[in-house]
Structure formats: structure tokens, C-alpha cells
Amino acid sequence: TSPQRTPWLETGSNYAMSNGGGVVSSSTHLLDLLEEPIPGVGTYDDFHTIDWVREKCKDRERHRKINSKKKESAWEFTKSLYDAWSGWLVVTLTGLASGALAGVIDIAADWMNDLKEGVCLSAMWFNHEQCCWGSNETTFAERDKCPQWNSWAELILGQAEGPGSYIMNYFMYTFWALSFAFLAVCLVKVFAPYACGSGIPEIKTILSGFIIRGYLGKWTLMIKTITLVLAVASGLSLGKEGPLVHVACCCGNIFSYLFPKYSKNEAKKREVLSAASAAGVSVAFGAPIGGVLFSLEEVSYYFPLKTLWRSFFAALVAAFVLRSINPFGNSRLVLFYVEYHTPWYLFELVPFILLGVFGGLWGAFFIRANIAWCRRRKSTRFGKYPVLEVITVAAITAIVAFPNPYTRQNTSELIKELFTDCGPLESSQLCQYRSQMNGTRAYSDVSSQPSTPGVYSAMWQLCLALIFKIVMTIFTFGLKVPSGLFIPSMAIGAIAGRIVGIAVEQLAYYHHDWFLFKEWCEVGADCITPGLYAMVGAAACLGGVTRMTVSLVVIVFELTGGLEYIVPLMAAVMTSKWVGDAFGREGIYEAHIRLNGYPFLDAKEEFTHTTLAREVMRPRRSDPPLAVLTQDDLTVEELQTIISETSYNGFPVIVSKESQRLVGFALRRDITIAIENARRKQEGIMLNSRVYFTQHAPTLPADSPRPLKLRSILDMSPFTVTDHTPMEIVVDIFRKLGLRQCLVTHNGRLLGIITKKDILRHMAQMANQDPESIMFN
């Protein structure tokens, strides 16, 4: 065929004529597919990016194979059924396991947390609350005190009151806290270094298509579960909600090994992990819908509708398992169940928005301070002593926390207390201005009482607790123990919110004739709900740190179950996000991803620059030429030289150096495996064997050794863009299709290559950051 003939006049089977003289037809293409696959081709190295398109093609291929065999025998039919149902099975198992583990963690953490204060003599395995349940001697008001429960001072010194016993309790509290923290950090350090932190940044990265072997393995799961209990019980300023997502993802990953559909396909495995992360949030907060939206909004990268449905299922299963374990002993699914009795008023939006501003400021401040501290840990000698660091932080936390009742208690319980509205039976110090004088009065009279010193001392203690939590959280998140950020952030917001709430309530009480309060706040009526302020503040602070929006509102909505309070929540969360975004658009998880240099292409951040593909592609002006393979005139030796002299992950294959027309793309790993395999299995392959990527072998001199055909590892449909393509489109293609690399052409000639890493480097450069911070491929 002369080059003057227009190729589209040629019929289908002749298209490949210029390809080396061979003829490609549909049937030979099918033969290609049926060729024996080389073991190992199509797998990935550790710390490498997966190719979503290839993985999805592999899955469809597998599915077709199973479907075509289905009618052959009853056994094949059963196998196809098993395959079709394995998706549901794996999410069910994941949900069951996540729910069960969450229940175990809840119960164990509660027990160990109470161990710091004392022990139940009648039954060692009871926590404080359970210990006193059976006791008949306690009244409702003193339900926390019962003879079966002994503080350490009572046990050791034999006395419950007095400075001696206080010091004894103080000492035992610190002792247990330090022991737990020491044990936790040692277990993490020795057995599973990946078990530290919240795990969400890494899970986001993994879900975006990155391989971190062992991050979701059985060791990580085991050690994370144990150390999470220890870390929570040690009283450090951390929560168990983030790590629960990691635990659930470990379950998902481990169960996916039971099903070849998921274990052998990285893209499919990530669908299970998306569902698992929904289950994790579902059990963390008792909010299944919120969990699904969290997975959709915050964690997942590729979220098809099928996954949405399965995630929802996994989240529900996990929530129901947790509820039947009933770790909180109240048949409630949710972590903080609240019920408010009064509506909110339009004027209250002002303090709610102020709480939003506080949340945004706190979020921005926390992210900067925490990242600065973590960077210091990474870059200086200081990071070499993680055990010492954990023990120091735990010691400071325990010593400072003990004297203040709000910091001494479990953070979840603190949040619960702050969220709860003051009712007639409430014995909390926060409600002392109410409960002191009205043992028998009706509820509507409650807030007609002026405040007493009780609430002022509570306010002071809350302020101190706020400062303490703010400081300690910055130093705690990033320690080498499992540590979640949800609970400390919510606690900070809840404390701030409660303070604001009590202030507004006092204002309304003393100035109920102000024009603001006059219309809706009658004298003696219960018109302000400080618990609601605490909830709004908690949502705002959590929003400021994580920059979650819908999922956060839905999670908190599921706590109260009423649409009533969505507007305040939404106003606060929106304000918090806007204020936070003004100081920097990344949430804490993205910031940690960047700190660790993972190749994560954020779907949320828009690329707004006007650069073109040719400005980003390699080779740059000063670089050596692009390493390419020609389709039929290299020898095995030359090929090996090219591979050993470069470190690229793949090589474009072209027709010839002269024409620079692109044929396909071959991955380094696949070429190495294929040559290795050919040497072992095929006879006559020598160093001077010709390597060809075409359908038919090139015509060779008579004495040349047997040529090596590598067409089966050639990706004949590499993605290409022209050099004029704006980078915004290239970034979009990479994000939406999950590419690993893309070739750049100009008028049909190959010019260069753009990898995911090139894009991330370019984006870092455009944002005036160090492009070398992107570390992996």
C-alpha cells in the first residue's frame, strides 16, 4: 500500500499493513486474548499507582469468561452464581466484622478507661457503670457511687476521702495512662508500624489507586484494634472514630481475599474498601446514611452506583451488629443520642454563625500547627524517639487532665454531657443553676432560676479544658499510636458551643426585656438550649478540620433525628468551611497526604491554570530524549540495556525512529517478567534474539536466532492527548479515568509522556510548593 492511499479506504483487516507487513483481523485479535497469560503480568509493585482502566478491562474480561462457561456444567454455573454473589457476600462479612470489632473496642475501651479510676470488686470485668447497675443501694442521683466500685485509693489506702486518697488516685490515674500509652506505642513499633495514626489519609490514597502493601493486612488489623483500645484508655486527646474506618477497611481487604473477583483486581478491591469505610463511620457514630455519604464525599475516588448500594448495605449490617452487641447499654445505635424540647429562633443564627467562624479558624489553625509539628518530627532527630514522645505527651496529658473533671473523664462522655440539655433530673455541674433548687418543681420552671456559682466554676473549668484540648490535640495527632481526630475536634467545638450557649442563656435570663429576646423569650420560659449550641459547635469544629460538608450534617442529623436543627447545623458548617477555606483549601487529611508525599490527585481541587500538555510532559527541553522502543528492530540485549539504563515505569512503542508514529505502550515490569519467562520457557531465545511487538514476526536473516514476540504485553490502546491540550483537560482525564500515564502527540507524532506524578509535580509547582515533595510513582 502506498502512503498516498487514504487509510480509511482500506477495509478493517488491512489497517495493520503498515504495522510490519502483518494482517490483523478480528479472529487473530481473539487469539491474542486466548494466549496463555504470563504469570505476574498485570500486577503492581509496592508504592505504585494502579491503572484503573486496565483493571476494569481485566474484570470485564474475567466476567465474560465466567459467563461464557456458565452453561457448560452445573459446577461452572455454581461458580458463576458464587461470582455474582461474592460482592454482596464480601460486604456482608465486612459489615458483620466491623460491627463486631467496633463493639469489642467500645466495651474494652470503656472498661480500661474506668480501670484508671478504680476497679469493680464483685466482678473485675465490669466497668464503672455496669458495676453499679446491680446495686440496689444507690439512688438515681448518686447512680455513679456504689459499694462494689472501689477507687484505687480505697483499695490501697483504705480511705475514699482526703488529700492522701486524692494523690493516690492521681498517681494511679497517671500510672495507668502511662502504661497504656507505653504498651500501645511499643506494640505499634514492634509489630505493625502502619497501625499508627488515623489511617484516613492513607485510605484515601489507596482508594485513589495506590498500592501500600500490608497497610490493610491482618497484622495491622490486630495491632490497630488492640492499640486503639489502649490509646483511647490512656486518656490521650484522641478518638477511636477515624481508626475504626481503618479497622473496617482492614476487614474489607482481608475478606476480599476469599473472593478471586476482588483479591485479583485492584479496582474491584477498592469498591469493597469504599463500602468498608462507610461501615466504619456507620459504627463509629451509629449513622449509616452519614457513613455512606462520608465514603462518597470524603474517602472514595471511584464510586459507581453499585458501590453506593453495597456501601449502604454494609453500613446497615455493621450498625445492626453493633446495636445487638449494645456496648453503650442503652439500645441506642448512635454515639450521642440527644433530644431537645425547644425550637431554635432566627436570632440564634448569629451565635451559630459565630461558632462556625470559630470552627473555621480552629480548623485552619490546627491544620497549620499540626502539619508544622509533624514536619518537624519528620525532619529532625526528634522523630527518632517515638516511644519517648508518646510517653511524654501521655504524661503531660494525664497530669494536666486529672484535676479538671471535664478533662479527666472520657472525651465521648464529655461530649455527651455537653450535648445533653439540662432536664429536671440532670445532676451535672453544668446545670447546677437549675437543679439546686427545684427537686420537685415542674420542668417549665427550671430556667427561671438565676445562675449560681456552680455554673461559673463550670464555665472556668470548661475554658481551661478548651485550652488544654486545643494544645494537646495539636501534639497528639500524628503520634505513633492509633489516633482519630473526630472526637477531640468535636470536644473542642462542644466546649466552645456550650460556653456560648450558657452565655446566651444567661443574657436572655438577665435581659429578657431586650428587644432581641422580648418577642420570643418569655420570662421563665426555657428558650435557649445550650446543648444545641454544643452540637452546632462540634459540627463546626469538625467541619473546619476535615472540610466535610453534607456527610457531616447528615451524621449529626442522624444523632438528633429531627430536620428541625439542620438549618443551624448547616449555617455553622458552611461558615466554618468558608472561613477555613480562606486560609487554605486543604483539610487535615489532604494536608497529611501531601506531607507524606503520596501521589493523590484530589478530585475536589480545581486545576485553574492555563498551561498546556507540552509544558508538563517529559522530556523537558534540557532532558535526554524520550526512551522509546521500536516495534520490530530491537534485540533482547538492546531492550535490556534500555530498561537497565532508565528507571521509567513504561516505554512507548513506535513504528520506527523516523516516523515517530505511536503503536502502543509497554510497562517495564511486564517487559522484565516477559523476558524472564521467555528465557525459562521458550527455547532459542538469546541475547541477540529480535524482539517484536507486531502481529507477525519481521523477516530476519536465515541465521538469526528465534525472535521473541511481546505483543501480548503491549497495550495497544494507550491514551494520547495532543501537545495543545490544556492541562485542565489532561487533569480531568487523569482524575475521571484513573490513568497512570498518557502520551503526548503532535500531528500524529509522539512527543512525550505525562505521568500522574508529572501532573502532581506540576500542580505543586503552580501552587508554589516544592515539586519534589511528591515521592512515589
Add this chain to the structure above:
Amino acid sequence: TSPQRTPWLETGSNYAMSNGGGVVSSSTHLLDLLEEPIPGVGTYDDFHTIDWVREKCKDRERHRKINSKKKESAWEFTKSLYDAWSGWLVVTLTGLASGALAGVIDIAADWMNDLKEGVCLSAMWFNHEQCCWGSNETTFAERDKCPQWNSWAELILGQAEGPGSYIMNYFMYTFWALSFAFLAVCLVKVFAPYACGSGIPEIKTILSGFIIRGYLGKWTLMIKTITLVLAVASGLSLGKEGPLVHVACCCGNIFSYLFPKYSKNEAKKREVLSAASAAGVSVAFGAPIGGVLFSLEEVSYYFPLKTLWRSFFAALVAAFVLRSINPFGNSRLVLFYVEYHTPWYLFELVPFILLGVFGGLWGAFFIRANIAWCRRRKSTRFGKYPVLEVITVAAITAIVAFPNPYTRQNTSELIKELFTDCGPLESSQLCQYRSQMNGTRAYSDVSSQPSTPGVYSAMWQLCLALIFKIVMTIFTFGLKVPSGLFIPSMAIGAIAGRIVGIAVEQLAYYHHDWFLFKEWCEVGADCITPGLYAMVGAAACLGGVTRMTVSLVVIVFELTGGLEYIVPLMAAVMTSKWVGDAFGREGIYEAHIRLNGYPFLDAKEEFTHTTLAREVMRPRRSDPPLAVLTQDDLTVEELQTIISETSYNGFPVIVSKESQRLVGFALRRDITIAIENARRKQEGIMLNSRVYFTQHAPTLPADSPRPLKLRSILDMSPFTVTDHTPMEIVVDIFRKLGLRQCLVTHNGRLLGIITKKDILRHMAQMANQDPESIMFN
């Protein structure tokens, strides 16, 4: 430059050398961007597909322009603020308008519906319920009867009882029903033909990137609002929920014209429409979260996270406006508020799953029957008389419906009654076996009464109502009036569910010593909730028809507000989807899209065939060669000849016929507009002027007329795939990037083109359907 030199050795500014001798550099590229845009270029014809990538680039360009000007003056800064906030403004306005319209529709439909039965003499504008509110003479049990409300028989004949008055009421009922139906169909036919149907298939198509001018315009909005009220009041077997989504989308579209950011960009406009459809479902059911998930799962095509958040906001605003209008008079947001008092038992999953099977079968049957009927309407003479058809259906509906109390009443009220559990105060005939004998008894005794004939007659009436609804709904959906499918489907499911529920309840009553009931159903205890069965049945039937999953469960969850009943719902909805999918994977909306031949590329359906791009691309073997333009050797006349001789929407531009190297892609519409524009504005452009797409003009003979530069309309980054690319990948690219066309190359040479229509045709062919059913471009 000799062709032997490898192009990647040349530096950036030389890449375009082979392009016609010109030099393209970054700065000239910027100049290109700053060139005066030709008015009209970049817009779309009616019934054409948009190019998402191009639209998004346009938006980013606009955004950059505004951002760069921002610091020039206070006015520009204000403009940039307005631009940044316009997204929130437009969704707020849409939410407000949707909520208000939904309230008006609810109130008007209620009033007109009651007008069929009688009129309120004291105040004409009151409906039956409002009319009797003020009356002191009525007891709670007879709250529906009051002297102010007069049936037509009372008014005209002066008597309320007897066969004469029954016939009079029958006649007036039919008369009003026919009048409303006639008025509705006439209004639709004369003023806004697009106002008919539910609108969801078309909205899905529009959101996937298709232009139907006027479908969301102000006339459609006005006529749809009015005729929706009339259609609902006429008693036809249809609901207002689907059309409310259309109404909300009209609001979104109309408000987007206030903001250039949205009015001038088809992709951005679709973000507003996604939010609007969430607001529509939110007001239809009072379920904001369900609305957002509906928009995400069922309607939207491109749903970035920003849209998620704004959709949620719009849905909330709409829900709150509706609640403050309070059309149901009970301060409830939700359409059917239910509260159940007893839990469900594991054994009950069997009837729930049976209801799921029924729902799936009904869905599959309905879709086939309705599509067959609609196809008949389209293809035979019969479809030419829409007014006659509507009147016939309305007459049959009214005549058959009146004698049966369950079909006579408003369908929403019927569903409400079926959902409600039998309490001590319930006067419904459905609860007669309970309420007859226990005027003063405690609630727990209620179900210890055996059933009386009351419930048997109710069962018969329900069975007849079920058959009636099933038959009428098939003929009603698709009439030329606004008609939603949610309410009739839910009614069918609720009737079936209630029947099953009562049957199970009777079984448990008479056989409470069976091993099944023995353990959990004590004698005299209220262990079965027939209302829950009705709810589960409604969800199953709706799921069978629409194939919604998560959003449906969440919508129904928001009705009850308790996680308690999610498992039954989920079991039924899942069963219904699986059973339905076994008979055909499309839901009713997809089936109607296919019936109408819209170019809709469903994101849910997987493409599983092994065809390659070259088998789908045009030109086929027998076709004439691909119509291409060369970059610098055509004259205006030749270009016009090519355009007029073909009907393609765009033409690839190549370097030369010999090399077949691809340069870019130019759209037919843009070329026509550009030539027209050049003739009017540029002097010296003649029929024999040379047209060039390169950066610099080609060297021409001295006497030739001034050449015409068309580079500004050339898309220099057309999407290309190789001929070996599997179609599954091509389909994926089209779906995810929202492409309109894609060029096919082989080793750098242009071979052909694949458009969205080609893909849809190919998919239809693969599914053994008529490929010619895809009608638009």
C-alpha cells in the same frame, strides 16, 4: 527540519514546524485566546448533544478572566463576588420557588379534589377539612361531617341521603373529573406540549448533556403547574411527585438566566438542574436527604461534590418553605408521616420479601405493558386524538372509581390511610375489627378482638381497588397531561401490602399457637403492624418500576424517621430490584428515554461486549471516505461544498491527504458561523480565498485573494483513541468525560470517527434492538 530528526529533540516552540511552517509559542497561544470571539461559536442547535469538556473549559476560562480583572477596580471586584456567590444564589432562589410552587399546588389540588364532592358554603375557598375545622358541632369521630360542607346532592337536590342523591353525587363527581381532565389536556395541547408526562425521562436526558429548547421554559412551568393541579384533581391514576421535579427544574432553569455564569454555559446550567431536581423530590416527599440521593442516583449524570452540597442546600430550603406554607395543616414536612409502636420480627421478613417479589413483578409487567401501549400510541392513528384519549380514560376512571371508597378518595390520602396503624381512635373501615368494640378500652387490648365483617368488605374493596389501579395506571402514564408515577405505584404497593398485612395479622390471631407465632406473638398482644406492610409494599412497587435503591430507602426512612424499619424496607427493595432486573434491566424512565430515541448513555448499564473501536467507527467498509478538511489548501468554496454535501456535525482537520496526520477538529456549526461572520466583517474574503487552520498563513501566489484564518474555531485537542481500543473503554471515556465525538487513529494516521450516536446505535445493535431507534444527534 528533516523527517528523520526525532521531534522530541526540538524545543517547545518548534513543535508546530510541520504544521505549515509557522511557529507556535506560548505567547501566540495566549494571543489566540484573547482574539475577539465570534458571536454564536460555541452554542448548540436544538436536539443536539453538548460537549462537556468544551463547556467546562469555557467556564474555567471565564472564571480566570473574572479573577484576573478582580483587582482592577471595586466594580470588577463586586462582579467577581457576585460571580462567586451566584451558585448559592441560584440554588436558594430555586429552592424558594420550588417550595412555594409545591405549596400552592398542594393547596389547589386539595381544594379542587374536594370540589368534585361538594363545596364549603361558609367559605368557597376552603377544602373539606378546612371547612369543618371551625365547626364546633362535630365530634372527633365525625370530624368529616359538618353543616358548612355541602355535597352536590345537598346543594342541588336538597337531600343528603337516598339513591337520588347518590346518583347526583356520582354525576357531579364524573362531571368535574371530566371537566378538569379536558381543561388540562387542552391547556397542554395549545400552550405547552412539553408540559405533559412526568418529565423525568427528558430531565435525565437533558442532564446527560442534550439540548431540548423550551422544555424547561417559563411556558412549560406555568402550564405544567396549572395542569398538574387539574390532572391530580381529575382523579386520574397519577401523582404530582414526578412533575414536581420537572417544575423545580423549570424554576432552576429560569433562575439560571439571571446569572451569566449559568445561562451561558450548558454544563454549569446542568449543575443547577441537578440541585433543582433534588429540591423537587424534597418537596414532593418532604425528604431532603432522599431528594439529594435521588438526584445523585437516578437523575444526574455529572455530579461533582460542590453540586452535592448545593443540592442539599436547595432541598433544605425548599422543604422549609413548604413547611412554612404548611399545606397539610399539620406542621409536618413529610407527605405520609407514620409512627409505629411495635417492632418487627425476623419471621416477618418472609412476607416482606414476598412483597418485594410482587413489586418486582409488577414493575416488570408495568414497564412492558406501558411501553407497548405508548408505542402503539406513537405508531398508529390512535395517537392523533390525545384529547379524546384523555377524556375517555378520565371518564372510565371516574365511573369505575366512584362506587369504591378506596378509589374515590385522593390517592395520597389512600396511601396515608393504608400506612397508618390502627389506633384506638381510628375510624377507618380497615380497623373495624378493632374499633367496633373498644370505645373505652386500653390500647393493648385492641387486637384481641376477632375480625368482623367490616374488615372483610374492606379487603374485597381493596382487592378491587388494586386491580383497578393496576389497569388504569398502565393506560394513564403517557397521556398528554402531567402525570407522575410515584403515587400510583406506591398506592398499588400499599394496597397489596395492607392486604398481606391484614392476612398475616388474622393468621397470627387465629393461629397464635403455631410454632411461628408462639414465641413472639402473645395472645392479645399487638404483634403485627399492617401499616408497615403497606409501607414496605409501596417501597417495593416503586422500586420495581423505577429501579431506585438507596434513594428510595432513604426517602421512606425519612417518612418514619427510625432506623428500626430500614431492614424490612431494604429487603423488599432489593428483592424487587433483583426480580425486576431478571425481566429487563431498564427502569420505566430509561424505557421511555429509549422509546423517544433520546441519545442517553446510561451510566448504570455496563458495556460487556468485546468489539473494538474500529468496528464501530465510521466510515464503515461500504461507506464513502471520511469527510476531512486539510489544514491549509482548501478554498472557501471547497469548504462550503464539503459542508453542504455532508450532514456531519464536525470535520477532522488533517495535515494533508497524503500523511493523514490529525491536526484538530472543527464543528460544522462553528465553520458556518465563522464564514458568515468573515464575509460580513472582513474585507477581501471571496469564494476562492484560501482557508487555513494553521498559525500562519500559507505562502500564496501574489494575485490570490486574502486568506481566511479559522484557527480560532479549531479544537486543537480532539480526543483520539486507537483502532485497537476495546469499545468498553471507549464507552467509559464517553460516559465519564461527556464527549460528543472521538477520532480513531491507527499508528498516528486518522482512520475514522465515533460519535455518541454511533455508540448508542452499536449498543442497541448488540442488545438486538433496532439501531435506528436512536434519533437525535
